[in-house]
Amino acid sequence: MDNNNVWRKDFPILDQKVNDEDLVYLDNAATTQKPKDVMSKVANFYYSDYANVHRGVHTLAERSTEQFEAAREKVRKFINANSDKEVIFTKGATNSLNLVAQSYGEENIHEGDEIVISYMEHHSNLIPWQQLALRKKATLKYIELTDDGQLDMDDAQRKITDKTKIVSIAQSSNVLGVINPVKELAQIAHSHDAVMVVDGAQSVPNMPVDVTDLDCDFFAFSGHKMMAETGIGVLYGKQELLEQMPPVEFGGEMIEFVKKFDSSWNELPWKFEAGTPNIAGAISLGYAIDYLESVGLDNIQKNTQAIVDHVLPKLLDIDDLEVYGPKDPANHTGVISFNLKGLHPHDLATGLDMEGVAVRAGHHCAQPLMEYLGLSATARASFYLYNTISDADRLVEAIKATKEFFKNGTV
Ligand SMILES: Cc1ncc(COP(=O)(O)O)c(C=O)c1O
Structure with missing residues (x-):
C-alpha cells in the first residue's frame, strides 16, 4: 500500500x-474517524425510519427495530458468534467488561478464588476485576511481560491454576503494540475450568476475529474505535453462560413479566439491554462493519x-x-x-x-x-x-x- x-x-x-x-x-x-458514507446512512435513518424499537406496532417502529436487529446480525457474522442471542449491545468495551464482572463475577467468584489479568491491561480490563476481587476477598494476579513487552506465556502457565476462575486479557495492547495469544490462553484457562474473557477493543478494528475459533467465553469491544459512533459497543458471551447469568440493570426492555413484588426476565440478548438502547449507535456499528468488510x-x-x-x-x-x-x-x-x-x-x-x-x-x-x-x-x-x-x-x-x-x- x-x-x-x-x-x-x-x-x-x-x-x-x-x-x-x-x-x-x-x-x-x-478513537477512529468516521466514513462519510456511514454517517450519511445514520442521518438517513434519522430522517426516514427513526422510532423506538421493539415495543411499537407502527411502521416506523417496525423499520427501526428491523434495522437495529439487522445490525446485531451483522455483528454476529463479523465476529462469527453462533447466535444473535450471544451479541449484547452495550455502551462500549468498558461497559461490557463491567457487565461480566458484575454478573458472572458476582455469582461465580468466592473468597480465595483467583482472577488472572496481565500488566498490560487497560483500566477497563483491570478495575472491574480489582474491585470484584476486593468485594469477594479473591486474589488478583498479574501475568508478567517479557523485556520487549510481550506477554510472558511461561508466567501465564504458572499463574493460571485450579484456583483461577477468570482470565481476562486484551487481544491487542493499546500501549505496547503487541497481539496476545488469547486462543492459547483460553485453552490454558479451560484446562483449569476457568472462563476466558477477551478485551477486543484494539483488535476487532484491525484484524479478523472469530470468537468461535478463539473459544473465548466473553469478548468485549467498542464501536467508536472501528468507525462507528460513540456510546455503542458489544459484549459477546457464550449462550450457556449468558443464560445462567443474572441481569445487572433493571427496567424496560429486559423484562418478561413484572408483578408487584417479583419479575421475570426477557430472553437473550435483551435480558442485558435495560432501557431504550442506543438505536442509531447500533445501526452505525452495522454500517461501519459493512464499510470494514468492503475494505x-x-x-x-x-x-x-x-x-x-x-x-x-x-x-x-x-x-x-x-x-x-x-x-x-x-x-x-x-x-x-x-x-x-x-x-x-x-x-x-x-x-x-x-x-x-x-x-x-x-x-x-x-x-x-x-x-x-x-x-x-x-x-x-x-x-x-x-x-x-x-x-x-x-x-x-x-x-x-x-x-x-x-x-x-x-x-
Ligand atoms: C485495550 C482497551 N481496552 C478497553 C478500552 C476501553 O474502551 P472504551 O473506552 O471504548 O470503553 C480501550 C480504550 O482505549 C482499550 O484501548
Missing part, C-alpha cells in the same frame, strides 16, 4: 489544516503493516527516542509508544501538534503498566486504514523538529 490511499477520501475530517499544517491524525487507538480487514492489516515496516526502524534510529514494545516491525501493531529523553510526553505531543500531527500522550489508561515499565507516561502514535507512509514520515520529521525546538529553546 502506498501513498495513494484509496480510503482516505471517505474521511472528510482529515482534509484540514491544523496549526497551518495538513492534519495527520495518529490517535486512532483512542477488507486483510487490506487494513497490510496498510498498517507497510507503515509499521517503514516507520519503526526510522523511529528506532532517532537519537534519544525510546520506543516501547517489540523492535521487530513484524511483531508490532500500528500502536507505537515512545518517549524523547528529557522531554515530558505532553510537551512532545504539543510539539507534534504544532506540526499538525495528532498523537496521544499520557498513561493511556494503563497506570499499572506505566509503573511496571518505570514510566509516568508516554507519547503514542496509532495508525489506521486512512494513514499513509507520508503520514508516518510527517511523524518522524515532526519528532525531529520538536527535538530541535526544545534543544534550541533550552540552550
Whole structure:
C-alpha cells in the first residue's frame, strides 16, 4: 500500500489544516474517524425510519427495530458468534467488561478464588476485576511481560491454576503494540475450568476475529474505535453462560413479566439491554462493519503493516527516542509508544501538534503498566486504514523538529 490511499477520501475530517499544517491524525487507538458514507446512512435513518424499537406496532417502529436487529446480525457474522442471542449491545468495551464482572463475577467468584489479568491491561480490563476481587476477598494476579513487552506465556502457565476462575486479557495492547495469544490462553484457562474473557477493543478494528475459533467465553469491544459512533459497543458471551447469568440493570426492555413484588426476565440478548438502547449507535456499528468488510480487514492489516515496516526502524534510529514494545516491525501493531529523553510526553505531543500531527500522550489508561515499565507516561502514535507512509514520515520529521525546538529553546 502506498501513498495513494484509496480510503482516505471517505474521511472528510482529515482534509484540514491544523496549526497551518495538513492534519495527520495518529490517535486512532483512542478513537477512529468516521466514513462519510456511514454517517450519511445514520442521518438517513434519522430522517426516514427513526422510532423506538421493539415495543411499537407502527411502521416506523417496525423499520427501526428491523434495522437495529439487522445490525446485531451483522455483528454476529463479523465476529462469527453462533447466535444473535450471544451479541449484547452495550455502551462500549468498558461497559461490557463491567457487565461480566458484575454478573458472572458476582455469582461465580468466592473468597480465595483467583482472577488472572496481565500488566498490560487497560483500566477497563483491570478495575472491574480489582474491585470484584476486593468485594469477594479473591486474589488478583498479574501475568508478567517479557523485556520487549510481550506477554510472558511461561508466567501465564504458572499463574493460571485450579484456583483461577477468570482470565481476562486484551487481544491487542493499546500501549505496547503487541497481539496476545488469547486462543492459547483460553485453552490454558479451560484446562483449569476457568472462563476466558477477551478485551477486543484494539483488535476487532484491525484484524479478523472469530470468537468461535478463539473459544473465548466473553469478548468485549467498542464501536467508536472501528468507525462507528460513540456510546455503542458489544459484549459477546457464550449462550450457556449468558443464560445462567443474572441481569445487572433493571427496567424496560429486559423484562418478561413484572408483578408487584417479583419479575421475570426477557430472553437473550435483551435480558442485558435495560432501557431504550442506543438505536442509531447500533445501526452505525452495522454500517461501519459493512464499510470494514468492503475494505477488507486483510487490506487494513497490510496498510498498517507497510507503515509499521517503514516507520519503526526510522523511529528506532532517532537519537534519544525510546520506543516501547517489540523492535521487530513484524511483531508490532500500528500502536507505537515512545518517549524523547528529557522531554515530558505532553510537551512532545504539543510539539507534534504544532506540526499538525495528532498523537496521544499520557498513561493511556494503563497506570499499572506505566509503573511496571518505570514510566509516568508516554507519547503514542496509532495508525489506521486512512494513514499513509507520508503520514508516518510527517511523524518522524515532526519528532525531529520538536527535538530541535526544545534543544534550541533550552540552550
Ligand atoms: C485495550 C482497551 N481496552 C478497553 C478500552 C476501553 O474502551 P472504551 O473506552 O471504548 O470503553 C480501550 C480504550 O482505549 C482499550 O484501548
